[in-house]
Amino acid sequence: MRGGTEIGRRVPDCDGPTGCITCADEATPMEVLKVDAARGLALCADADGRRRTVETALVEPVAGGERLLVHAGTAIARAGVGA
Amino acid sequence: MRFVDEFRDPALGKVLAGEILGAVDPDRHHKLMEVCGGHTHSIYRYGIDDLLPDNVELVHGPGCPVCVIPLGRVDDGIAIARREEVIFTCFGDMMRVPGSERSLLEAKAAGADVRMVYSPLDALRLAKANPDRQVVFFAIGFETTAPSTALTIMRAKAEGIANFSCLCNHVTIVPPLRALLDSPDLRLDGFIGPGHVATVVGARPFEFIPADHGRPVVISGFEPLDVLQSVLMVLRQLREGRCEVENQYTRVVPYDGNRRALEVMSQVFELRPHFEWRGLGFISQSALRLADAYADFDAERRYEVPGMSVADPKACQCGEVLKGVIKPWECKVFGTACTPEHPIGTCMVSPEGACAAYYNYGRFAREKAVA
Numbered sequence: 001m002r003g004g005t006e007i008g009r010r011v012p013d014c015d016g017p018t019g020c021i022t023c024a025d026e027a028t029p030m031e032v033l034k035v036d037a038a039r040g041l042a043l044c045a046d047a048d049g050r051r052r053t054v055e056t057a058l059v060e061p062v063a064g065g066e067r068l069l070v071h072a073g074t075a076i077a078r079a080g081v082g083a
Numbered sequence: 084m085r086f087v088d089e090f091r092d093p094a095l096g097k098v099l100a101g102e103i104l105g106a107v108d109p110d111r112h113h114k115l116m117e118v119c120g121g122h123t124h125s126i127y128r129y130g131i132d133d134l135l136p137d138n139v140e141l142v143h144g145p146g147c148p149v150c151v152i153p154l155g156r157v158d159d160g161i162a163i164a165r166r167e168e169v170i171f172t173c174f175g176d177m178m179r180v181p182g183s184e185r186s187l188l189e190a191k192a193a194g195a196d197v198r199m200v201y202s203p204l205d206a207l208r209l210a211k212a213n214p215d216r217q218v219v220f221f222a223i224g225f226e227t228t229a230p231s232t233a234l235t236i237m238r239a240k241a242e243g244i245a246n247f248s249c250l251c252n253h254v255t256i257v258p259p260l261r262a263l264l265d266s267p268d269l270r271l272d273g274f275i276g277p278g279h280v281a282t283v284v285g286a287r288p289f290e291f292i293p294a295d296h297g298r299p300v301v302i303s304g305f306e307p308l309d310v311l312q313s314v315l316m317v318l319r320q321l322r323e324g325r326c327e328v329e330n331q332y333t334r335v336v337p338y339d340g341n342r343r344a345l346e347v348m349s350q351v352f353e354l355r356p357h358f359e360w361r362g363l364g365f366i367s368q369s370a371l372r373l374a375d376a377y378a379d380f381d382a383e384r385r386y387e388v389p390g391m392s393v394a395d396p397k398a399c400q401c402g403e404v405l406k407g408v409i410k411p412w413e414c415k416v417f418g419t420a421c422t423p424e425h426p427i428g429t430c431m432v433s434p435e436g437a438c439a440a441y442y443n444y445g446r447f448a449r450e451k452a453v454a
Contacts, residue, residue: 027227027279055204055234058344069282069335072174072224073202074231076344077282077335 027071029079030054032064042075044068090306091129099311100134106318113139114270115317116407118260119277120147121305123437127444129307135314142269142407143437145259145363146277148224149176150405150429150436153359154395156252157182159388160221163250164195166386170213172206173221175199179432183393187221203235203249210239210247219382220249226283229253229371230344233351236373236380250382251372253352256280257288258369259360264296268408273317275310276302278332283348285340286330293326304332351377359392361429362402401428404437411438418442 030044033051040057055074056062068075107113117123123143126132132141145151161182164171171187178188178199191197196216200206203220210218222232232249239247256277263269276289281302289300299320303313313331320326330336351374358370373381382388395401399421400414411417411430421427423439430436 027282052201053204055202055231057234058230058341058347069279071279072228072231073204074234076227076230076279076341077337079335 027069027076029067030070030075032062032066032068035062035064037061042068044070044075046070090304090308092308095308096134096311099308099315103134103139103311103315103318104136106315106322107136107139108318108322109136109138111138111321113272113318113321114142115139115273115275115314116142116144116263116271117275117303117310118144118146118256119275119280120150120436120440121277121279122275122303122310123147124440125305125307125310127440129310130444131307131310134311139314139318141275141314142271143404143411144274144407145263145360145405146225146256146280147405147430147436148228148254149174149180149432150401151254151259151360151362152177152180152223152252152429153361154181154183154393155359155389155391157187158184158393159383159390160250161185161187161190161195162388163219163382163386164190164197166217168217169196170209170216170218171195171197171221172200172209172218173197174201174223176432177221177223179426180429181426203232204238207235207239207244207247210244211242214246217246217248217385219386220247221252222249223252225254225256225277225280226344226348227279229348229352230283230341233347236351236377237347239380240377245379248380248382248385249373250388251352253371254358254360255354255369255371256284257291258366259363260289260292262363262366263406264292264298266406269406271298271407272321273299274301275313275317276300276328278302278304278309278336281330281332281336281340283341283344286328286336286338287340289328293328297326299326300328302328302330302332302336304335350374360405361395362405396427399428401430401438404428404430411441414438 032042034043042056044054045051059075067079069077069079187197206220292300301313301316352371353374354368355370357365398416403409426432430438
């Protein structure tokens with residue numbers, strides 16, 4: 001859904017350089033900007049600087065500057081280089 | 084782009100292509116299945132199949148979560164979405180998947196309140212913001228996505244958000260692979276394993292493929308060099324007479340997966356006795372539903388749904404494409420009656436569906452070659 005999937009647009013418009021965050025079986029590396037440990041959430045940014053709130057329960061504890069692999073709004077792994 | 088360019092380096096790609104040429108047995112035809120739609124997408128997007136020798140054939144597997152949803156489940160979703168009190172939420176691709184009469188997008192055009200979300204958490208936020216409405220999330224996906232839904236449902240229960248529920252269509256990867264391996268009409272020599280599913284379940288669940296079926300598996304990343312290296316690793320196993328599960332995607336995939344993700348899944352979900360897959364039919368214990376402890380959040384228990392099994396349109400050959408029996412361009416309606424703008428079958432909807440991926444990236448080169 002990167003690039004924005006406005007309704008009815010062609011599929012290629014929904015295709016970003018690293019694949020789709022949520023609409024299929026892909027995951028995207030994001031960098032942690034700010035952690036809300038009490039709520040199990042973190043503000044993260046992808047390689048293009050787009051920000052999203054991410055659920056971090058599966059990879060806690062996380063710290064600012066760490067890279068996470070994010071799928072459907074949830075971090076499913078820590079992302080090594082090139083993940 | 085930082086961390087990505089290294090895995091798209093054309094010079095290294097050529098080196099890997101050369102190594103593949105050296106590793107392949109020239110007297111054999113090798114048919115390898117990439118299980119995951121993400122790999123299918125990468126293969127067409129980067130032209131990876133053009134770098135492979137003629138006797139190495141990549142076959143697309145059933146790992147596109149949108150593509151495997153049968154018509155009947157879309158109809159169930161639309162039946163709920165048409166209710167006055169409901170805000171129906173789903174991922175963008177799911178909106179365009181045809182049901183037996185219409186898609187969710189067409190239901191929206193006809194007045195249903197259907198909204199696209201990026202995550203189940205977004206759907207939960209919508210429920211909090213609209214306490215006088217019922218928010219239903221149409222959950223799809225393999226084990227990659229299921230933990231996200233599980234966490235959201237746990238959060239809804241913990242916060243007492245009663246106007247949120249989930250129509251669960253989560254599926255599991257191993258049963259369809261078993262079904263494919265048991266299928267007599269498909270001969271495969273090895274597998275490129277799904278990297279992001281394996282991030283959650285680990286590499287261990289794929290051990291049955293070498294153990295029971297004598298086929299090598301390499302769990303793979305999604306960048307072009309990842310896929311090329313994984314092809315090389317499978318071919319080397321075949322050449323050396325080895326047969327095991329190898330992990331190319333070690334920078335992300337732990338061999339035993341993400342234990343916490345597996346725990347939240349087992350807490351929130353239970354296996355369905357059977358579930359219908361597009362193209363593969365009913366497969367035992369291949370999908371998830373909400374466990375009794377979370378019954379209050381189960382849209383199937385909250386609402387009446389048709390629950391019908393609906394046959395695919397006769398012209399559509401998604402089933403054969405999903406099983407890897409035919410290539411996308413061999414389908415009778417590919418690129419003519421069935422296009423990304425007007426999909427007949429699910430494989431043409433998601434960018435990770437084999438037909439859409441081929442339509443968007445592969446057909447021009449092929450048309451040029453044929454001309």
